[in-house]
Amino acid sequence: xxxxxxxxxxxxxxxxxxxxxxxxxxxxxxxxxxxxxxxxxxxxxxxxxxxxxxxxxxxxxxxxxxxxxxxxxxxxxxxxxxxxxxxxxxxxxxxxxxxxxxxxxxxxxxxxxxxxxxxx
Numbered sequence: 001x002x003x004x005x006x007x008x009x010x011x012x013x014x015x016x017x018x019x020x021x022x023x024x025x026x027x028x029x030x031x032x033x034x035x036x037x038x039x040x041x042x043x044x045x046x047x048x049x050x051x052x053x054x055x056x057x058x059x060x061x062x063x064x065x066x067x068x069x070x071x072x073x074x075x076x077x078x079x080x081x082x083x084x085x086x087x088x089x090x091x092x093x094x095x096x097x098x099x100x101x102x103x104x105x106x107x108x109x110x111x112x113x114x115x116x117x118x119x120x
Contacts, residue, residue: 008033011031011033011034012034013033013035014034017035018035020037020038021037021040023040024038024040025038026038027052028050029048030048031048036048036049036050038050038052038054039052039057040052040072041072041074042071042073043072044069044070044071044072045059045070045071052072056075056089057073057074058073058074058075059072060072074087074089081105081107083102088109089104090104090105090106090107091103091104091105095114096111099113099114099115101114
């Protein structure tokens with residue numbers, strides 16, 4: 001299937017743009033025609049249903065057999081950290097609990113305690 005076949009001209013879009021879930025911006029589809037909700041991390045994607053580029057996400061076909069089942073993933077997934085099932089970007093600071101503050105760095109993470117009694 002050729003990408004040009006997916007894009008009709010002129011564009012046929014709904015009058016009202018969709019209401020996006022919180023944290024998902026309104027973007028143009030892959031044809032540059034209609035406004036759609038950007039796909040978030042781990043959500044399915046394809047040529048038309050694009051990922052949220054403002055979060056550094058791209059449509060990752062690497063685990064998809066023959067171009068099917070692609071999902072949104074960080075562009076450079078090796079530089080992210082996965083902690084408790086959540087993926088953080090390189091340089092991102094996060095708190096996995098109220099007692100720790102961590103920073104993702106080069107695929108690993110370092111943490112410092114936030115409570116004085118934990119410092120020894």
